[in-house]
Amino acid sequence: MRSILTLPIQYIRAFILIYACLYAGNAISALLPITIPGSIIGMLILFTLLSTQILPYKWVKPGCSVLLRYMALLFVPIGVGVMNYYDPLRSQFGPLVVSCVVSTLIVLLVVAFSSHYIHREPPVMGKTEDEQ
DSSP states (O other), X not given: OHHHHHHHXXXXXXXXXXXXXXXXXXXXXXXXXXXXXXXXXXXXXXXXXXXXXXXXXXXXXXXHHHHHHTHHHHTHHHHHHHGGGHHHHHHXXXXXXXXXXXXXXXXXXXXXXXXXXXXXXXXXXXXXXXXO
């Protein structure tokens, strides 16, 4: 009997914690003078709680696995909503594609140079560059 009750309680606890972070993010977003979505702030709160191990990952894992499993289904309403703006998107298709390609290339270059800088061979102290 106990195992029958623990699984639903784990799911309920996971969703309560996820939604608590979301609502805390929405509340903080309403108080800030700049516009940052509350969902982003809520994700940062959840990330901070999990990375500092204030919140054990086992408590939110059941809810996260359900949300990840059905994530593609959650994008359907957004995709249908975009169709309301088909004409403006069609008229601005060229600039949208160019901006997406350029921003993707900029991100790739920044990540490549950052990774190269971080993972380079450390210099040996006391030797000049010619001796190495």
